[in-house]
Amino acid sequence: MAAKPKLHYPNGRGRMESVRWVLAAAGVEFDEEFLEAKEQLQKLQKLQDGNHLLFQQVPMVEIDGMKLVQTRSILHYIADKHHLFGRDLKERTLIDMYVEGTLDLLELIIMHPFLKPDDQQKEVVNMAQKAIIRYFPVFEKVLRDHGQRFLVGNQLSLADIILLQTILALEEKIPNILSAFPHLQEFTVKISNIATIKKFLEPGSKKKPPPDDIYVRTVYNIFMP
Amino acid sequence: MAGKPKLHYFNGRGRMESIRWLLAAAGVEFEEELFETREEFEKLIQGGTLMYEQVPMVEIDGMNLVETRAILRYLAAKYNLYGRNIREQAWIDMYVEGLKDLSDMIMFFPLSLPGEKEMNLEYILERATTKFFPVYEKALRDHGQDFLVGNRLSWADIQLLEVILMAEECKPSVLTGFPLLQEFKARISYIPTIQKFLQPGSQRKPPLDESSIESVKNIFKFERGMFLKNMSTIVAEY
Numbered sequence: 001m002a003a004k005p006k007l008h009y010p011n012g013r014g015r016m017e018s019v020r021w022v023l024a025a026a027g028v029e030f031d032e033e034f035l036e037a038k039e040q041l042q043k044l045q046k047l048q049d050g051n052h053l054l055f056q057q058v059p060m061v062e063i064d065g066m067k068l069v070q071t072r073s074i075l076h077y078i079a080d081k082h083h084l085f086g087r088d089l090k091e092r093t094l095i096d097m098y099v100e101g102t103l104d105l106l107e108l109i110i111m112h113p114f115l116k117p118d119d120q121q122k123e124v125v126n127m128a129q130k131a132i133i134r135y136f137p138v139f140e141k142v143l144r145d146h147g148q149r150f151l152v153g154n155q156l157s158l159a160d161i162i163l164l165q166t167i168l169a170l171e172e173k174i175p176n177i178l179s180a181f182p183h184l185q186e187f188t189v190k191i192s193n194i195a196t197i198k199k200f201l202e203p204g205s206k207k208k209p210p211p212d213d214i215y216v217r218t219v220y221n222i223f224m225p
Numbered sequence: 226m227a228g229k230p231k232l233h234y235f236n237g238r239g240r241m242e243s244i245r246w247l248l249a250a251a252g253v254e255f256e257e258e259l260f261e262t263r264e265e266f267e268k269l270i271q272g273g274t275l276m277y278e279q280v281p282m283v284e285i286d287g288m289n290l291v292e293t294r295a296i297l298r299y300l301a302a303k304y305n306l307y308g309r310n311i312r313e314q315a316w317i318d319m320y321v322e323g324l325k326d327l328s329d330m331i332m333f334f335p336l337s338l339p340g341e342k343e344m345n346l347e348y349i350l351e352r353a354t355t356k357f358f359p360v361y362e363k364a365l366r367d368h369g370q371d372f373l374v375g376n377r378l379s380w381a382d383i384q385l386l387e388v389i390l391m392a393e394e395c396k397p398s399v400l401t402g403f404p405l406l407q408e409f410k411a412r413i414s415y416i417p418t419i420q421k422f423l424q425p426g427s428q429r430k431p432p433l434d435e436s437s438i439e440s441v442k443n444i445f446k447f448e449r450g451m452f453l454k455n456m457s458t459i460v461a462e463y
Contacts, residue, residue, distance in 0.1 A: 089303065097290065101277050
């Protein structure tokens with residue numbers, strides 16, 4: 001029996017959260033080894049057994065005998081393995097385009113806690129604008145045009161999962177961000193109600209809380225030279 | 226018969242260059258529609274073919290593909306440059322993603338503030354020789370094969386060659402201390418399709434020079450001195 005995937009990252013969302021979402025949505029149980037101090041990262045970086053951390057960075061996921069790094073590589077591998085990447089190359093590419101756009105938006109959320117306090121409020125406005133003007137209209141139109149529950153191919157894919165993650169993260173900062181997007185509102189409810197995702201959204205799951213000062217300090221301690 | 230792929234971008238390398246490399250290496254002829262002013266870019270946006278109002282965009286197989294990575298992955302898969310199975314694909318993904326950080330730094334280097342140029346260049350070269358190149362040198366040494374993954378040409382090899390050449394433009398001797406990468410560079414450069422792309426008259430673009438930097442800044446509304454500001458999240462703002 002295969003071992004569970006093992007995630008290496010600080011105890012917080014960051015770049016690993018998308019991976020947690022996809023594994024959870026796919027119904028895959030996983031273990032986590034949390035980085036809490038610089039010494040642990042250095043230990044991982046120094047390990048001789050074949051590039052424990054290929055580019056000396058996390059996220060890193062031990063899965064199927066590999067040590068995968070680079071968030072997108074990890075997400076693709078899991079999506080491919082668990083049939084969350086479409087039925088053919090065209091569907092896959094559509095999913096890819098949606099995911100890449102969403103990840104650009106999510107990136108703003110990931111970086112937000114590390115901005116100077118004076119810049120943080122301005123950045124919330126920027127995020128909201130980007131979401132409402134550039135990204136949400138694309139997905140609203142997709143859903144409106146085909147009338148299906150999922151973004152691509154009438155089945156759950158990486159695109160739905162990452163979009164839901166991003167919407168919920170944005171709603172934490174801007175509660176009414178979906179007010180002009182009725183199809184996205186419906187999408188949010190429907191995808192949240194999928195059994196594996198519903199479970200992930202309940203207390204006690206491995207979903208991490210929004211970043212707080214402790215998380216920010218931990219990240220600085222681990223990663224700053 | 227399908228038409229040739231058509232690339233929409235400005236007349237320079239930027240994020241489209243990796244796509245040109247991949248198409249060329251695969252022996253695929255392509256057309257380019259290159260805008261030179263802000264007005265032309267806005268006209269393209271108004272045309273409604275840019276999903277997120279951004280470029281690169283490639284018209285291919287009845288689709289308007291956007292997002293550099295999505296485009297590259299489509300091409301790699303279509304032209305059999307993405308490995309034979311999902312494990313090989315994962316390795317190619319990791320190698321390519323790793324190079325992106327370095328290539329982004331080099332790509333944005335011309336936008337450095339004058340006072341920062343030397344410092345940024347030093348930083349780029351330090352990262353190249355201590356963080357990135359050792360990984361690829363080791364990969365080649367460990368398996369002793371001609372290509373990075375699966376003993377055959379893949380997207381990862383093409384991307385690595387592109388980045389090596391970009392780094393050498395910053396410092397010609399940057400591969401000193403990496404004998405396998407030097408051999409790799411020679412070997413991959415001699416693949417006929419790639420050799421053709423490296424010759425004058427191909428669609429390969431030159432590095433940005435002083436005169437084109439201003440025009441790029443105007444087209445994409447880049448901020449001044451954005452090089453090190455947020456290196457992992459450099460996004461062209463429209």
